[in-house]
Amino acid sequence: MKILAISGSLRAKSYNSAIIRALKIIDTNIDIYKDLDKLPFFNADIDNHTLEEDNSPVLVQELRKNIARVDAIVISTPEYAFEIPGVLKNALDWLVSSGEIVDKPVAVISASTSGMGGDKANIVLMNLVKVLTGDISKELSLCVSRVNKKIDNKGKIIDKVLLDELKTLLNNLKLTVKKGFYEADI
Template structure:
């Protein structure tokens, strides 16, 4: 069975996106896990140069991502953008290669009618640049999330939303390459070589 690792863009103990994440994990057919992004230091290329030992939380994140067969990013949208904690985690993964060709789904949930479309689009673009395999059929924007969640249970309780999440997780699991099956075609993305070249250029300054 494919192993799924989920990364959350919210550090709140009780958040709507946390409820979405937990519900999605329960609907995935395979072992699942999460990792703490709040312990990561701010991204600094000086801490991660050639021959350097990455900080412990960074090494733990990379190990967890490398061990997963697929990734799920669940995030709110702040000021029409990606929350810093999640962008910081992705920055630590840009040049290390754990996301290359890994199936990944992006789910954003918002109290507003847009469903976090700005953050969703930005995350997909970042993942494409990192040469992750963004599984479009597994990505979702969930609007008006508030009444769809039971705050006490910390789970999604809205029937149609749960059904949609189940479909998304089915598509994500199906995108994991198997010996007898070709992988799902990813969204257009850059090559690993281009990622490494761009990462070096962008962090040189």
């Protein structure tokens, strides 16, 4: 089972990127998307794809291919002014019309130094996944509060509860993928 993980933060010492790296340690079948900061701004005039070919910008084509080839996606995002970061929204905008996320299981993580764990960004991201018609549920959502107390200055998760929550989230994601495969056989 292949999973693509995306951090919505560009910050070098991002807690959300540390979470994504920890997921890769938990499951080596996770690939980390690293070109979020290189994607061009979404512009419908240059979003040139059809069922036969995609003439959109090369990095957009690569993002779409990366998502199309995996069984599931994990997105971890910080919360900026009760929203997700613009770079993450931009990446998702490129996927609206192309359909790579349709029926694909997506897990959503928000992490914040606040006691709320980025809950507003989590809701925004869950709603965006629903618009993209991804397979999302409460079992595929995690808010990490006071993340600065759970990850050390080297980016290592030092909180056992958080590690257990991440393992549970991954297991739920895998069960969702397997359920989808089973239902497709019926």
